[in-house]
Amino acid sequence: MTEILKTEGLSRYFGAVTAAEDINITITEGEIVGVIGSNGAGKTTFINMVTGYLPPSSGTIAFGGAPIKGLGPRKLMRKGLTRSFQIPQLFLELPVIDNLAIALASAEHNQFQMLRPVRTPRRLAAADNILEQMNISQYRDEMVTAMPQGARKLLDIAIAMLGNPKMLLLDEPTSGVSMEEKYTLMDTVMEAVKRRGLTVLFVEHDMEIVQRYVTRVLAFASGVVIKDGPVDEVLADKQVQELVTGKRKKQPETEGDA
Numbered sequence: 001m002t003e004i005l006k007t008e009g010l011s012r013y014f015g016a017v018t019a020a021e022d023i024n025i026t027i028t029e030g031e032i033v034g035v036i037g038s039n040g041a042g043k044t045t046f047i048n049m050v051t052g053y054l055p056p057s058s059g060t061i062a063f064g065g066a067p068i069k070g071l072g073p074r075k076l077m078r079k080g081l082t083r084s085f086q087i088p089q090l091f092l093e094l095p096v097i098d099n100l101a102i103a104l105a106s107a108e109h110n111q112f113q114m115l116r117p118v119r120t121p122r123r124l125a126a127a128d129n130i131l132e133q134m135n136i137s138q139y140r141d142e143m144v145t146a147m148p149q150g151a152r153k154l155l156d157i158a159i160a161m162l163g164n165p166k167m168l169l170l171d172e173p174t175s176g177v178s179m180e181e182k183y184t185l186m187d188t189v190m191e192a193v194k195r196r197g198l199t200v201l202f203v204e205h206d207m208e209i210v211q212r213y214v215t216r217v218l219a220f221a222s223g224v225v226i227k228d229g230p231v232d233e234v235l236a237d238k239q240v241q242e243l244v245t246g247k248r249k250k251q252p253e254t255e256g257d258a
């Protein structure tokens with residue numbers, strides 16, 4: 001199995017706050033990995049460091065065997081590492097098709113070049129293709145504001161998939177999405193992911209979604225990975241149930257405890 005992402009000793013501090021500390025993980029090609037943890041556990045900090053949005057305080061990151069620490073999001077995108085956001089980063093007052101064409105244009109050029117046409121036939125073809133795969137072609141010429149939340153999430157993930165990445169990091173793909181829309185959204189994303197053979201790491205608070213779509217889980221608490229393993233094993237872990245899923249209450253210490 002080929003290693004695609006490896007972090008060693010990855011840490012990030014904000015003054016006295018330890019947002020992430022000594023994260024050592026290795027992900028192999030084709031894995032679908034869930035990242036779980038309570039609020040403030042360090043999940044987004046970890047994703048931000050890996051995708052070039054936040055410089056680590058220390059540690060190393062390798063993608064496809066090459067060091068990537070210090071590279072910005074755009075360079076990482078060109079190497080095949082992309083992401084989506086908890087709150088979709090979209091131009092709300094532009095048509096869906098233009099959001100895709102602009103994303104492609106800005107990924108292709110070092111600086112967004114205002115005088116070049118954005119809607120080229122090649123970009124439109126790529127955009128139409130991904131809209132179809134994500135089942136949102138019906139919104140092609142609508143403003144983003146006309147889309148329900150689930151469809152906006154799909155558009156944001158479609159943008160992340162545009163440049164044919166090798167690995168996709170999704171920050172809470174189902175947050176803000178209604179119960180009825182959640183499974184349809186995840187089925188659509190996973191079908192596109194499997195068709196393209198992508199490796200995926202996604203942050204998720206909903207344990208039903210985690211159980212249904214991932215094979216491996218990283219559980220974060222207080223900036224540290226407390227458990228990394230197969231989904232059933234991690235979700236059954238006592239410490240994970242106490243600190244992350246809330247399935248088990250932490251037992252009060254008795255007098256005899258040191």
Ligand SMILES: Nc1ncnc2c1ncn2[C@@H]1O[C@H](COP(=O)(O)OP(=O)(O)OP(=O)(O)O)[C@@H](O)[C@H]1O
Nearest residue numbers: 014017018019037038039040041042043044045046
């Ligand atoms: N820019 C920042 N400045 C200061 N502290 C920060 C900053 N970003 C994150 N933190 C702190 O780092 C810790 C980890 O935050 P992070 O956002 O990574 O957690 P999270 O697991 O993604 O939480 P959530 O599930 O709420 O999104 C928290 O204590 C948070 O307050």
